[in-house]
Amino acid sequence: xxxxxxxxxxxxxxxxxxxxxxxxxxxxxxxxxxxxxxxxxxxxxxxxxxxxxxxxxxxxxxxxxxxxxxxxxxxxxxxxxxxxxxxxxxxxxxxxxxxxxxxxxxxxxxxxxxxxxxxxxxxxxxxxxxxxxxxxxxxxxxxxxxxxxxxxxxxxxxxxxxxxxxxxxxxxxxxxxxxxxxxxxxxxxxxxxxxxxxxxxxxxxxxxxxxxxxxxxxxxxxxxxxxxxxxxxxxxxxxxxxxxxxxxxxxxxxxxxxxxxxxxxxxxxxxxxxxxxxxxxxxxxxxxxxxxxxxxxxxxxxxxxxxxxxxxxxxxxxxxxxxxxxxxxxxxxxxxxxxxxxxxxxxxxxxxxxxxxxxxxxxxxxxxxxxxxxxxxxxxxxxxxxxxxxxxxxx
Numbered sequence: 001x002x003x004x005x006x007x008x009x010x011x012x013x014x015x016x017x018x019x020x021x022x023x024x025x026x027x028x029x030x031x032x033x034x035x036x037x038x039x040x041x042x043x044x045x046x047x048x049x050x051x052x053x054x055x056x057x058x059x060x061x062x063x064x065x066x067x068x069x070x071x072x073x074x075x076x077x078x079x080x081x082x083x084x085x086x087x088x089x090x091x092x093x094x095x096x097x098x099x100x101x102x103x104x105x106x107x108x109x110x111x112x113x114x115x116x117x118x119x120x121x122x123x124x125x126x127x128x129x130x131x132x133x134x135x136x137x138x139x140x141x142x143x144x145x146x147x148x149x150x151x152x153x154x155x156x157x158x159x160x161x162x163x164x165x166x167x168x169x170x171x172x173x174x175x176x177x178x179x180x181x182x183x184x185x186x187x188x189x190x191x192x193x194x195x196x197x198x199x200x201x202x203x204x205x206x207x208x209x210x211x212x213x214x215x216x217x218x219x220x221x222x223x224x225x226x227x228x229x230x231x232x233x234x235x236x237x238x239x240x241x242x243x244x245x246x247x248x249x250x251x252x253x254x255x256x257x258x259x260x261x262x263x264x265x266x267x268x269x270x271x272x273x274x275x276x277x278x279x280x281x282x283x284x285x286x287x288x289x290x291x292x293x294x295x296x297x298x299x300x301x302x303x304x305x306x307x308x309x310x311x312x313x314x315x316x317x318x319x320x321x322x323x324x325x326x327x328x329x330x331x332x333x334x335x336x337x338x339x340x341x342x343x344x345x346x347x348x349x350x351x352x353x354x355x356x357x358x359x360x361x362x363x364x365x366x367x368x369x370x371x372x373x374x375x376x377x378x379x380x381x382x383x384x385x386x387x388x389x390x391x392x393x394x395x
Contacts, residue, residue: 008100009237010093010386011230012041012223013348016113018336019187021217026056026114027071029219029338034072034111037221042234043107045072048223050099050108051079052092057339058119068111078105085375086287087245088112089220089344090382094243096224106226112341113219134251134377148212148290150252150377152204155292158259159206161307164295166206168310170197172291173210173333175319180330182320182361187216187336211291216336220344222351236355241276241368242385244269252377262381263300263372270370271302274385278302281385282366283353284324285346287374288331294318297372298326301383320361328353328361343373347384354388 014036016029024032030053038045053068061067065079078099082088089112096108134147158164174194180186192210200210230237246262246269249255271277278301286301288294295309303324304312312318318326329335329349332342350369352358371384 006101006103007227008097008224009227009230009239010222010351011225011233011235011237012037013351014040014221015185015348016219018185018218019216020117021115022118024115024217026058029113029115029217030068030111031072033113033219033221034109037109037223040235041223043223045074048074048107048109049077050096050105051076052096052108052110053081054088054112054340055081055083056114058114058116076105084380084382085340086289086343087373087375087380087382088340089347090371090373090384093222093224093240093347093384097240100224100226106229108224109221110224111219111221112344114338114341115217116339117215117217147377148207149204151290151292152207153252154258154296154378155206158292158296161259162310164310166198167194168313169206169211169291170194171313172294173197175313176288176327176331177334178319179328179361180334182359183329183335186330186334187214188334207290213289213332213337214334216338218336218338219341220348222347238351238354239387239390240384241387242270242274244273244383246381247379250379259296260306261296261300261378263297266381266383267301270383270385276368276385280368281370282368283328283363284326284370285350286326286372287343287346288327288333289374293374293378294326296378297374301372325363328358328363346371346373350386354386
């Protein structure tokens with residue numbers, strides 16, 4: 001087979017410990033993940049000539065990509081700091097592939113992480129995320145909404161329009177916790193029931209505390225490289241088949257229909273460029289900052305009609321062994337959420353599934369995976385279609 005000289009593939013993944021990781025700074029967590037990814041790919045840091053990273057919310061770094069490059073001893077020909085909030089992890093992979101296929105570099109380290117839980121109290125972390133621009137500074141901030149308050153507006157409207165129930169929201173949390181229970185690096189692994197979710201503390205109607213993402217420390221990293229250079233790597237390459245972006249609003253108060261998001265456009269573009277449909281997807285890593293987010297994104301990405309998301313998740317469909325296992329590492333609800341880098345763990349998990357290395361949570365014969373990231377209050381959306389084969393499925 002002739003190899004295109006600039007075809008990009010994913011050849012390495014790595015994570016730090018996730019959860020409460022005292023004594024590790026944001027840079028140390030990122031270094032842990034980067035070292036693990038390089039070792040997984042069978043390369044050294046001197047083989048890396050590109051770097052993609054994200055900003056921090058716990059510290060103010062001038063030019064984060066420059067800070068990370070210096071601390072890791074990298075001399076990149078190409079580097080960038082990406083800030084699409086929770087969609088940043090998906091966007092980093094997209095940009096890394098484009099940089100390699102444009103000939104700007106040959107091996108890119110994508111890394112993101114921070115000590116969001118250990119750096120501050122959980123309450124302070126939630127407050128800092130609320131002050132990070134999710135609410136409109138003129139029309140929303142004066143009323144003091146936290147991020148859960150803004151997502152609760154989506155949940156309330158979805159329930160009003162489509163009859164979505166608290167039990168259906170809770171099913172999302174229970175299903176994702178079951179996946180987390182099979183992930184030894186997940187922050188929360190204890191089993192949950194529907195009653196546990198519904199009896200947990202109400203944060204903002206109708207979202208209980210177990211409908212909301214946790215706060216964690218952690219970092220993740222991915223190595224993207226040219227296909228010809230990956231031939232000697234020890235791991236099975238994963239391929240980018242499709243990608244898409246979508247944006248319907250910046251702040252939730254600007255949206256005309258808060259039950260439909262830019263995932264409609266990002267998903268359609270990703271499926272179109274990959275030449276596949278939702279029915280072809282074996283495993284989906286859906287961004288899960290709140291349980292309602294999963295239901296809305298499943299609809300907007302085309303896995304079920306608008307308004308059917310609540311019914312779609314019932315009956316174990318998204319649980320381990322279900323027809324469409326989602327967010328199989330435990331996601332933001334249970335796996336870990338270190339703030340802006342949280343969605344990058346969804347990317348790492350998709351790659352792990354496609355390589356057949358997910359252990360007890362492995363989806364059998366997974367060949368196509370969807371990864372979806374969401375930034376802001378359902379604002380910016382980014383979708384990837386990844387595959388275990390260069391084109392489509394194995395013959």
